[in-house]
Amino acid sequence: MRFVRFGAEGAEKPGVLDGQGRLRDLSGLVTDLSGSVLADLPDVDPESLPLVEGTPRLGPPVTGVGKFLCIGLNYSDHAEEAGMDAPPEPILFLKATSAICGPNDPIRLPRGSQKTDWEVELGVVIGKPAKYVPEAEALDHVAGYVLVNDVSEREYQIERAGQWTKGKSCDTFGPIGPWLVTPDEVGDPQDLDMALEVNGQRMQTGNTSKMIFGVAQVISYLSQLMTLHPGDVIATGTPPGVGMGRTPPTYLRDGDEISLTIDGLGRQAARVVAD
Template sequence: MRFVRFGEVGAEKPGVLDADGVLRDLSGVMNDLSGDVLGRLADLPLDGLPVVGGDPRLGVPVAGVGKVICIGLNYSDHAAEAGMAEPDEPIVFMKATSALNGPDDPIILPRGSEKTDWEVELGVVIGTRAQYVSEAEALDHVAGYTIVNDVSERAFQIERGGQWTKGKSCDTFCPVGPWLVTSDAVADPQDLDLALDLNGVPAQRGNTRSMIFTVTQIISYLSQMMTLHPGDIIATGTPPGVGMGQDPQVFLKPGDEMELRIDGLGAQRQTVLPPV
């Protein structure tokens, strides 16, 4: 199943796409796609839901996100592109939840931006509380999968000291969606093609089988250090083709357009706007 949240910013309603791709309103069944409901999506009564007309804006497909956890250098080919050794353990950093953005909402460059970059990533949405789980149990805690653009200001991230988080957390720097695709609809999260085009030209191409640490390994690893709660999002790393890895390097500028795709998870499209 493909779940969405639709409507204006701050007033989104829960919805679901039926077998014909028609958007139907879930607000009569639930308050929102958040909390414990994420662990029982398969049990929701979906018959007879009202059709949503028009072409509404889509928001982040899960509400009440407590934390966005990211895994760095998690593709062997991206690590090679960056000229860095493959890590022995997952590299973990956070994106502020204030960076969350709808899948087709614009990216607004921060003031002082010099090197804003793109990263298409498989997003994992937690459905049930996970603490000290084994790899064998890990996928039982997944509500579903989505697309994340881990937009990154590289000068903030790398050249200004401290943690990567400061280059990852600017407003609008975490587009998520368009859909939350339930885990039963994703046969193998380790065999999904990812793509990002910049201004219609291929930039990133990859497959999740190139992950150094798999989804099951990541969930189990993180759960040893922090409890994962329903609605938490894990961005699992990016394949090669980021702007920082090109020669010469290429970074986002106002007017640029990105399109991101992952097999079975839909597409995102963003236009880059100047600082406000």
């Protein structure tokens, strides 16, 4: 199933898409797509739910995100692009939850930013608490998968002192959605095509089969370090084609149009604006 949250920012309602891709109102069954609801998402016939008219704004398809965990340098072809060896274990950094926004909301360049970059990524939403989970059981803790753009300001991330987090956490740097897609509908998370375009030009082309550490490995690894809670989001890394890796480097500018897709997870389409 494909779950969504729709409505004005801060006042979103839960919804689900029916077989024809029409939006249905789920708010009569659950208050929102967060917490314990993610462990037992409603198994309902969407046709029995009220039809939502028009084309309302889509918000991030999950709320109450406690942790926004990101894995760096997790694609073998991206590591090659960056001229770096594959890491011996997952590289972990955090993205502020305040960076989360809807899939088609404007991406706002921080004041003075010259090096804001894009990263299409497979996102994993945790549905059940996970602590010391073996790899063989890791996927049992997944509520669903989402499309993530790990927007990154490279000067903040790399050229300033400190950790990557400061270049990853600016407002609107975490578009998520449009849909939360259940694992049964996604199938094998290690065989999904992914792509990103800027102003209609293809920048990233990849497949999740190129992950150095697969989804199950990442969940198991993180669960050895901390408890993963329902609603936690894991962004699992990006394929080659980021702006920083181009010759010469290419970054987002005011007015740019950015779109990204992953098989079965829908499409994001956002306009870049100067803050």
